Amino acid sequence: MDRRLLSTLAHQDHPVAAPLSDATVQRLLERALPRGDERLLDLGCGAGEWLIRALSGRPLAQAEGVDLSPSALTKAREASAAAALDDRLTLHEQDAARFTAQHDFDLVLSVGSTHAFGGLLRTLTAAREHLAAGGCVLVGEGFWEKEPTPAALAALDASPGDFADLAATVGRVTAAGWTPVYGHVSTADEWDDYEWSWTGSLSRWALDHPGDPGSVTARETAAAHREGWLRGYRGVLGFVTLLLRRS
Template sequence: MDDELNALRRTRMRWNTPLSEPHADLLLDRMELAGGHLADLGCGWGELLLRALGRAPDLRGTGIDTDGTGLARGRAAACERGLQERVKWVEADAATWDVPAERAFCIGAAHIFGSTKAALEALTRVVLPSGRLLYGDGFWAAPPTPAAQEIFGPDLLALPDLLDAADAAGWRVLHLSTAGQLEWDDFESTSRAGWAEWLAAHPADPRAAAVREWLDRRLREYVRGYRGVLGFTYLVLGR
């Protein structure tokens, strides 16, 4: 897809993870935000980062991602909320980020480190020993279908194994919660909504067939392949 369509695809998504507003508030509560620095590794457009800054006036933030379109959306949102002086946006590989921080987010970005275990180990070098990490990652909530394994690869863990990996990396679990089915369904629906709206308005566009095929395939993969099989957990971790 071209840049125009890529920019449109996530426009109806609040954040790029299965997460409701009340669940987000709970996670931010458990992070005990105050002053210092918050690094969001693989931030996308940094919506949760901006909400954290809105809660804690003495907190500074940095969003790190390779997606320039997402970072531009984050910059615009920061300006709209008067937060532009307290947040930096860095276009870089978050797996190479090594600036220590009192708080960090890494949600749905384990793949940039290579695996869940590698991510949990690397993040110990970012979060200060007295700090907290909000870590979000997928896990097998039920035995995976062949289709789900093909989509998500062989390295996804069951939840107990993911917790073992956190423990082996030196983390203590301070809070654990998982995305509910409604959160998943909303996430999947909003991930398709931007292109679905475009398709309804441009049915004769030469790109319409490819967009329609993607929308149909994404819904089919979700319902037939990983709905109720792929879980997502949010861990607040300390040491």
């Protein structure tokens, strides 16, 4: 089964692809969109959940999303149509790292998709190319809550240098010329809800579609992910979402 389709199925119960609660997402959007008439861009939008939530209740806002996953973009288009947002949401099926926009944006998002750009700082460099004067970037990135164990590194297929601790992560951002104007560190409850939702959605789909050729892959992927989380990186990997402006 295609990796992008697996991700789409795994996020059915937690459409925001990051360890963030609905209340946290709402609060971040309120801080990032104080006027309500902003133009937004999500680089790695997935099923468009951030953009749909941002546009709902903000009739003057407009948004664009970029992603490579056909299945995720199909869900985004369906959700956009259901919410009557088609005229204000434009979706692009292409590599977010190579996306060229026709105009600048008041808010550029990349939450949980910095890997698409090769890391946090490269993501910020890409976001800056799309940012209007005085605009903000909302970016989400992992960090080490504690010294990574061999089990955590194996589960994440990571090396110790892939992430820093929280202070060093923020320090890298400020050294690159950005100022945090708000932030949120995901709680243990947010992490647990995200991981149980991820593995549970995929497992349920596999159980409900036993005859599908992808059901074995889905079940095995969910089991391996759950094992890696519970025995590996739970309590080791953290997640911070930062609202940034250029210094």
